[in-house]
Amino acid sequence: MKIVLFGMTGRTGSEIARLALQDGHQVSALVRTPEKIAAQDKNLSIIEGDVTVKEDVARAVKDADLVISALNTDGGEVLTESMPLIIDAMNAEDIKRIITIGTAGILQSRVEPDVLRYQSSESKRKLTRAAEEHHKTYLLLEESYLDWTVVCPTYLPDGEAVGTCREERNYLPEDGKKITVGDTALFVYRQIDSDKYIKSRVGIAY
Template identity: 80%
Template sequence: MRILILGMTGRVGSEIAKLALEDKHQVTALVRTPEKITSKDENLSVIKGDVTIKEDVERAMKDADAVISALNTDGGETLTESMPLIIEAMKAEGIKRIVTIGTAGILNSRVEDDVLRYQSSESKRKLTRAAEEHHKTYELLEASELDWTVVCPTYLPDGEAAGMYREKRNYLPEGGKKITVGDTAEFAYKQLDSDEYLKSRIGIAY
């Protein structure tokens, strides 16, 4: 499979890339700073560019079979600026499958009806800007014709994959407090070979 990974220089993105390369997939990474990528794997192609620039996204999307986005907000509007370009480029190339890393804040609240976790008393965060960015990105995917899955981890400490975690469609597993970067990457990567959670948000936690 030819996989385009966005956000490969981040914690989750780098782990997803490692898994894909171990399985001998062809991986393309679009990054602003290629020097941050130290892997010399023969199946890895690194393209210097910016996900908020249309031409860069189109160039990286060529010949891909699927897309994984582990982009974060970068404290700004990276997600909402890039997702329309990603969707448009995928449509132009005839690519349907995209898996993205979101946040547990955009899952449904268990304590208040018709709102998301970040909008409810369930969330302990005082700042909601990042969750709002993820929310808008989710809405863009939901309105698209793509086969999308948004993986929504809660508190995300560093750590290797244990392979033992809980998952729930549209909600955070009850009492879930954290999940490691390793397990988040493993779960997201596995979605490429699964249609169980197409067009769904999935909460994951221990």
């Protein structure tokens, strides 16, 4: 399977790539700084480019089977600038499946079910800019014709996968406090062969 990966230079993206390559998948990663990629594998293709440039995104997704986005907010608007380009490129190539990583802030609030966690008293964060970017990206996917899944981890410390976590559609599992980078990557990777959360957000935590 040919997987296009955006965000491979990040903590979670690099681990997703490792899992995919370990299983013999082809991975194409669009990165601005190829020198940041230490991994070497015959099935890994590094494409130098920018995810906010239409031509670069189109080049990356050509002939792919599915797309995984592990992009973060990067302190700017990379998520909302890139997602329309990714959706357009996927439509042009007739690629349907995309798995992205969001944030627990864009799951539904348990205390105020009509709003998202970051918009409610459930959130302890004073700054909401990152959640707002993820929210806009989620809405773009929701309006698309793609088979999307948004995986929404809570606090994300470094750490290897233990292989199990709690999961819940549209909500963060109750009292979920954290989940490691390793288990987040593993959960995202497992969605490749699952249709359980197509056109859904899914909250994950220990």
